[in-house]
Amino acid sequence: MENINRALVLAPHPDDGEFGCGGTLRKLALAGVSLHYAVFSACKKSVPTDLPDDILFTELEKAAGILGIPAENLHKTDYPVRELPAYRQEILEKLVQIRQAIQPDLVFIPNSHDVHQDHQTLHQEGIRAFKHTRILGYELPWNNITATHNFHVRLEKEHIDAKIAAVNAYASQSFRNYKDEDFLFGLAKVRGVQVNTEYAEAFECIRWIL
């Protein structure tokens, strides 16, 4: 990781980055890498009606803090959930602004197999904006019919613990089955076995530069 000083996560919605690469983010933070997290919807239409409609942005700050991302490194924009394809050009322009402001060495985006329309938008615009940068595609298995796992990050239990704590910061989403601790540990173990280590996260290598 010698040449990685600044990493950026592109998350269509709050919590995508924690699920997709939370363990890796914790590992990078502990190694002194400056982390930025850009999110593009507060998903107000999906929040239970008895909660504040921007609760996911509040929970994002807690989750990011657990992983080691300071609040000033959160880049929040609120487009309507499930409608990001309609804002493709605005999102691209925002990504170019972020690129110019922070010049990341590594960018995490949804992988190319993700079927969610908002995730596809961030995948495509992420590649457009950061084509000269290292890019890894993170996995959200419930959105994949097929997937590519050709890049793994070895992790320790403390990284997975931090990932689970960050995911649990989204109390408003506790009904989702993929928040289950056994599932998150199990996935990290599966990815670890693939590269003969205890825990890992797997990515699609979209661009790598040495």
Ligand SMILES: [Zn+2]
């Ligand atoms: Zn999402």
